[in-house]
Amino acid sequence: MANWLFRKSDSASVTGVPRRARAGATFAAELTFDNVVKTYGERNALDHFSLVVAPGEVVCLLGPSGCGKTTLLRVTAGIERPTGGRILINDLEVAGSQRFMQPEDRGVGLMFQDFALFPHLTIVENVAFGLKALPREDARREALAILSRVGLERYADQYPHILSGGQQQRIALARAIVPRPAVMLMDEPFSGLDVQLRDAMQQETLALIRETRATSVIVTHHPEEAMRLGDRIVVMRAGKLVQTGRAEDLYQRPAELFVARLFSEINEIEARVDAGRIVTPFGVVAAPGLDNGASAILCIRERGVGLVSAPSNGGYGSATGLMGRVRDAKFLGDAVRYEVGVQGFDQPLNVRTAAGLQIGKGSEVRLHIDPEQVLIFPSNGVKTS
Structure with a gap:
């Protein structure tokens, strides 16, 4: 199932030994949430949420459905405006009472839970969608390079409907990564995959994130997945940060019974x-x-x-x-x-x-x-x- 991780591509070495292409590195950014509030009617989806994500850090947001995890990604990406508080990337306010930067100006990549591939575009066009600032041929070349990285360059001119769920996941990941965002946001990216494929994709996704050095926030409601992927885990409930720390810290020293129930x-x-x-x-x-x-x-x-x-x-x-x-x-x-x-x-x-x-x-x-x-x-x- 995971042979594609090591498949020989067109960029194989002259010695004939297969090698994986490497993703281009970006400049990691610090991501800051300062007392962020997001209200829908009378309900606070985010309730004075504060957190600092270090440059290059991989943070997993863990909590039950409806606790505010996806809302936090959406206000970070600029899909929605926060009701209060501020979001900063490298000390630059991208959302707050005084400023709101458009999504395309933030240097943020977002991978949706359902992958959201465009059915009318070829696979290489899907991947190149975020490279509109580049000349057409340059954008295609960059898209083909990242497709080679995820082992799917042979499908470049096909359409998404021919792909399996795992292949679509890789295309969505390639599309989000190819602009080399400073911040990468992923909303339950493995939820639709079977167990064996999920394990392989978790390993490959983490390897790709490490190569690009993007500061990453990954939403999940699976504690084991959070422990596998995150440098740090942030436990959320009802829009609030309950506890944050390494997997070992949260397992051995849970601050609440709610956290203890999550991890054992x-x-x-x-x-x-x-x-x-x-x-x-x-x-x-x-x-x-x-x-x-x-x-x-x-x-x-x-x-x-x-x-x-x-x-x-x-x-x-x-x-x-x-x-x-x-x-x-x-x-x-x-x-x-x-x-x-x-x-x-x-x-x-x-x-x-x-x-x-x-x-x-x-x-x-x-x-x-x-x-x-x-x-x-x-x-x-x-x-x-």
Whole structure:
């Protein structure tokens, strides 16, 4: 499926060793959102959103549908005007109360979710669409070069309807990249692709972005995709920035229960704080920043629970192991998800283990919970410290 990544093109070396053409580099730009607001009627699609994207950085916007991700791209590209705040590219205000630059003057490339290829134009004409400032032959030459880069130059004079979904995705990417934008915006570019093709296209798209050095903002609602692609992830909800950081930061130190749910499967258990701690069946857990007697949510990652058959406790001593019984087991390919009734808990725990472990329904088991995989949140799900 991914052979096109290394296909020999017309620009192969004289030694006969295939090589990929490289995309032309651009000058990376800093992208700044300063207290940006976008209102539709009485609803804030963007609610005082502030963020600085460093030159050449790849940032993934992650959040549920309707949280403002696409709206942020549209006001950045100049398709819509912000209601308030400012957007700056390299300290130049491109949208704000005092200034609004037209989309074609911003040096911003935008790749739509549905690719938006023009059916009446050939593929090379689609790619060259953003090169109108160049003479016709120069624009065609640049378009052919980027088509070679994505392995589709042989389709240059065909029309988009003959292409598969993955090929159309590559054409849309080539069209967005060929003007060498300082800022590249991508709206869920892989959502319409099957799993295998999606993985290959993610790798190739990231490689192309790195070559062009464009500052990039990619919209997704898949946490794993955001972790694969982003230098940094920005989590959004209801038009606001909830948390930003590297994938490791958001996974290990989520600021809200909402973020924890995005990045891992968790068991959520109601608890009460007693003198800065929560007493659980597996031991005492610190609950810093929560008042005595406050309600809390104890979160245990499904992958943070060790599970062994009760006859051989796998090295877990009786002092730390909890007895349980398997109520259900679901094979998930590389993992098995168990539902286990556990001594001391009012509700079953869900446990994910490697697929090699086979424990049948009704089996008695012993569990060990890794304290590093336990998170505590106040009952409203938002940490205050």
